[in-house]
Amino acid sequence: MDRPPISIEELDYSETDFIVHFFNAAHIATVVTASSAQASLWVNQFLYAYQDDNNNTDDPTRFLVGLDVEWKSENGHEDNPVAVLQLCVDQHCLIFQILHCDAIPNALVNFLSDTRFTFTGSKIHGNVQRLITDYNVRVGNIMEIRTLLEERAYLRREELRLARDILIWKMQNPWSVQLGNWDEERLSLEQIMYACLLHDPFE
Numbered sequence: 001m002d003r004p005p006i007s008i009e010e011l012d013y014s015e016t017d018f019i020v021h022f023f024n025a026a027h028i029a030t031v032v033t034a035s036s037a038q039a040s041l042w043v044n045q046f047l048y049a050y051q052d053d054n055n056n057t058d059d060p061t062r063f064l065v066g067l068d069v070e071w072k073s074e075n076g077h078e079d080n081p082v083a084v085l086q087l088c089v090d091q092h093c094l095i096f097q098i099l100h101c102d103a104i105p106n107a108l109v110n111f112l113s114d115t116r117f118t119f120t121g122s123k124i125h126g127n128v129q130r131l132i133t134d135y136n137v138r139v140g141n142i143m144e145i146r147t148l149l150e151e152r153a154y155l156r157r158e159e160l161r162l163a164r165d166i167l168i169w170k171m172q173n174p175w176s177v178q179l180g181n182w183d184e185e186r187l188s189l190e191q192i193m194y195a196c197l198l199h200d201p202f203e
Contacts, residue, residue: 008189018189020093020196027091028196032187034097040107042087042094047111064148065089067119067139069127070182070195081134083182086195095195099183104135113140120145 009019016038020028031042050063066088072080083099098104112119112131117140121127124142131137180191187195 006193008193010189018192020193022196028088028093029091030093030095030192030196032095032097032192034100034102034185036101036103036105036108039094039096039101040105042092043105043107043111046089046092063117065117065119066093067121067124067127067142068195069130070191071130072181072183080183082130084187084195085131088196093196095187095192097185097187098135100185104137109137113138115140117141118143118148120148122146 005022007021009021011017011019016031016033016035018030018032020030022028031038033039066086068086069082070084070086071082074080081099083097085094085096085098087094087096096108111117119128119139119141120143122145124144128139128142131139178194180188182191
């Protein structure tokens with residue numbers, strides 16, 4: 001039987017690790033956690049993997065990190081604090097339940113403020129302002145995803161097709177997921193899949 005367009009695989013050895021499959025084109029290793037230690041480990045693993053390249057370039061847009069936030073929406077209002085911070089690099093995603101964390105780790109704070117990286121997403125300026133307002137966490141270098149795509153006209157047709165397919169899936173996704181209880185201590189599988197969709201340029 002064919003795999004559904006977007007699906008999630010729970011890993012037997014961990015309650016916090018998942019694989020999210022996108023249209024058989026991308027397979028995202030995803031960590032869902034409120035633990036500062038796990039968030040620090042995720043950040044440090046990324047920094048270790050990219051250390052050599054980061055030290056040999058002056059172009060911060062070469063190293064992109066998808067960023068998004070979610071919060072519990074009540075009657076269309078945005079008064080509730082950010083509950084979830086999502087970061088995505090290549091085939092790896094961190095869904096950090098910042099509302100429930102024991103502490104916001106220094107490794108994460110320093111990573112977000114590191115201007116060697118460009119953090120990108122839809123409505124990125126508003127999301128970054130929410131992090132400042134709610135947690136006094138600042139992001140050093142940001143770029144709206146639409147602007148990024150205009151500067152990167154060389155995207156392959158396959159990448160554009162994947163973005164289109166993701167958009168269609170999101171449009172068909174029930175509002176109950178997008179506007180759901182992101183402040184729950186245990187996110188649903190549907191929320192985890194939705195939270196991985198950070199690189200949709202047409203949102």
